[in-house]
Amino acid sequence: xxxxxxxxxxxxxxxxxxxxxxxxxxxxxxxxxxxxxxxxxxxxxxxxxxxxxxxxxxxxxxxxxxxxxxxxxxxxxxxxxxxxxxxxxxxxxxx
Numbered sequence: 001x002x003x004x005x006x007x008x009x010x011x012x013x014x015x016x017x018x019x020x021x022x023x024x025x026x027x028x029x030x031x032x033x034x035x036x037x038x039x040x041x042x043x044x045x046x047x048x049x050x051x052x053x054x055x056x057x058x059x060x061x062x063x064x065x066x067x068x069x070x071x072x073x074x075x076x077x078x079x080x081x082x083x084x085x086x087x088x089x090x091x092x093x094x095x
Contacts, residue, residue, distance in 0.1 A: 004061035006068065007052040008080060009041055013087035016044045017076055021065040025052060029091045048089040051080045 005025040009018040009032055018041050022028040029049050035042035055061040068076065084090065 002058070004055045004058050005052050006055070006061050006065045008050050008068075008076070009046040010048050010050045010080075010087065011045050012048075014077060016046060017073070018044075018046045019065060019068050019076075021061050023058070025049075026091075026094050029094065033091070048087070049091040049094075050084055050087050050089070052090065 002023055004021060004023050006021050007025060010016060031037050032041045033047045053064065055064065080087065
């Protein structure tokens with residue numbers, strides 16, 4: 001059984017959001033923060049991990065990622081605020 005993570009990156013409170021899924025959250029956040037993979041997160045400087053969930057299997061994580069991506073922006077922001085009202089960068093808590 002391998003841990004899988006669904007996560008949200010942002011550039012500032014109520015800013016641009018990116019939702020992703022990974023099996024290695026520390027590595028993936030590092031890649032985002034250092035713009036190692038060209039694309040949406042590097043273009044919009046989405047370097048702050050503002051939300052994440054852990055899952056026991058890939059199928060459930062991917063399903064959750066698709067669910068979150070289908071939500072309206074307002075609902076995504078409410079999800080973040082419930083657990084991280086200050087929009088702190090949670091990546092420091094991963095180490």
